[in-house]
Amino acid sequence: MECCRLKGLQPITASLAPLALQRLPVRSGRSPLRLRQNPRLDLTSRHQVVVRAGLLDFLPSSQPKSTPQSTELVNRLIELSEPTNSGLKASKTSREEIASLAEQLKPFRIRNPTKSPLFWGQFELLYCSLAIATGGPFIRGPAGQALLWGQQLRQVLTRPSTYLNRIEFRGLGLIPGEAKQLGLINAAAGNNFKVTLEAPTIKFGNGADKVQGAKSYPTQRSFEVLYLDEQLKIIKYLPQDVEIDPVLFVQRRVPVEALAATPEAIQQEEAAPSADQQEEEEQEAEPVLA
Numbered sequence: 001m002e003c004c005r006l007k008g009l010q011p012i013t014a015s016l017a018p019l020a021l022q023r024l025p026v027r028s029g030r031s032p033l034r035l036r037q038n039p040r041l042d043l044t045s046r047h048q049v050v051v052r053a054g055l056l057d058f059l060p061s062s063q064p065k066s067t068p069q070s071t072e073l074v075n076r077l078i079e080l081s082e083p084t085n086s087g088l089k090a091s092k093t094s095r096e097e098i099a100s101l102a103e104q105l106k107p108f109r110i111r112n113p114t115k116s117p118l119f120w121g122q123f124e125l126l127y128c129s130l131a132i133a134t135g136g137p138f139i140r141g142p143a144g145q146a147l148l149w150g151q152q153l154r155q156v157l158t159r160p161s162t163y164l165n166r167i168e169f170r171g172l173g174l175i176p177g178e179a180k181q182l183g184l185i186n187a188a189a190g191n192n193f194k195v196t197l198e199a200p201t202i203k204f205g206n207g208a209d210k211v212q213g214a215k216s217y218p219t220q221r222s223f224e225v226l227y228l229d230e231q232l233k234i235i236k237y238l239p240q241d242v243e244i245d246p247v248l249f250v251q252r253r254v255p256v257e258a259l260a261a262t263p264e265a266i267q268q269e270e271a272a273p274s275a276d277q278q279e280e281e282e283q284e285a286e287p288v289l290a
Helices: 002-008 010-023 043-058 068-084 092-108 136-140 142-147 263-270 275-285
Strands: 121-128 148-158 162-171 175-189 192-197 201-204 219-228 232-237 247-253
Touching: 068 092, 068 121, 068 232, 068 247, 092 219, 092 232, 092 247, 136 142, 136 148, 142 148
Parallel strands: none
Antiparallel strands: 121 148, 121 247, 148 162, 162 175, 175 192, 175 201, 192 219, 219 232, 232 247
8 A cells, every 4th residue: 555655646756856866765676756754754754854855945044154255255245335435425336246246145134034143133224325315405415514624433233132323423513413213123923024213303512302393203114125244234225205215325344342332222232132133033934835
């Protein structure tokens, strides 16, 4: 009876064997589907073993794996992005090449980047395809460049869901100030996440935060992670209006030793997960195949 059942499966095993033949125990005179260690395993379970063994070879890794090609693309992207003042000084040729490099890095994207510990941290903005999208037309426009010197654009993502965009500057090079916008990360899954943003604020010296454009907030934004590793994060803003172009952001992680003892940095350190929590998150990031 067993022989008959196996004989009926020959067309199926013939098509699946190239995927996982080397992973199954083979003995002379026996079918590759005979599993010596579990003789009670039914045919359905055997079928699942073959399918899983083949599919997992084609899934992207949950950890970044550097290759000569990806390293070359990342280095070139940083080289092009660094001198652009976060996109303000980027030429048309540079913009086109940066966009192309970002797309070329997508095949190297890790699995479920929004579940990775690398998703969190503090990043400096190297490039934005729409320069005034970070800070608005006043701060990032000609007037802001003339009055607010030394602008440093940072983004801080703090567990479990805090999103902060910050621009530090000095008015005429003398008065310290900052503009910031807080948000809440939600609906993070796979390569995409959404952020509910509050109204941005700006302050000079020890003055109070002044809310800007409160009538337009809160609002929600959708993003896609195009690439993520220990050094770089590339994300794309996905507008709901099809007539609006997506916005590309190239961000570089700020090394821990370079971080000042800001309240956000202290909060992020306190909220950092333990080794056990990181292991659980990595397991959650793994896909589950039926």
